[in-house]
Amino acid sequence: ETGVTQSPTHLIKTRGQQVTLRCSSQSGHNTVSWYQQALGQGPQFIFQYYREEENGRGNFPPRFSGLQFPNYSSELNVNALELDDSALYLCASSLSVGTEETQYFGPGTRLLVL
Amino acid sequence: GQNIDQPTEMTATEGAIVQINCTYQTSGFNGLFWYQQHAGEAPTFLSYNVLDGLEEKGRFSSFLSRSKGYSYLLLKELQMKDSASYLCAVDSNSGYALNFGKGTSLLVTP
Secondary structure, three states: OOOOEEEOOEEEEOOOOOEEEEEEOOOOOOEEEEEEEOOOOOOEEEEEEEOOEEEEEOOOOOOEEEEEOOOOOEEEEEOOOOHHHOEEEEEEEEOOOOOOOOOEEOOOEEEEEO | OOEEEOOOEEEEEOOOOEEEEEEEEOOOOOEEEEEEEOOOOOOEEEEEEOOOEEEEEOOEEEEEEOOOOEEEEEEOOOOHHHOEEEEEEEEOOOOOOEEEOOOEEEEEEO
């Protein structure tokens, strides 16, 4: 148990739809990172938020967007869903920015796009 | 670019020792993480190496050679519950992103 929770656990959408995934960070953590993990692959970094501001972004198109709230919970929004967006979406919280800070992962949301 | 390589699959016997290797070529380097991920679950932190050498933590040890771009995770006295995917992740000093390898799926057999 890392204290990081995500909702929903599973989701099925169709191409072109929009989806919002939610993450609640571990208590005291002000930094959250989102990752996409396709089947049989390692997690791929999407973006990171620190104190409600985007702190860095990976190689994902603008239809992937996020928010972090004052209580440090976070959302990942994906517009115009494509079949290749089917994956496990993981959020990870850390005590602060800096990649030396250990990231604690939530259980993930498994998204299937049909 | 970032290139992180791990073997795709390994099999070992309960009670044995297994070494999972990771080689990396990245544009920067701060340190290297190892995570364990059971099927359908979140990755869980195992170790973080910054300096060269071996760090031991119970049955698990992790080694780093910065000059060779090489790390390994050593699992001793294997148990059935150690069957999982082991992810090598490089902290490439971007300030925010970890770069993960594809993971090594370890199967422990009786």
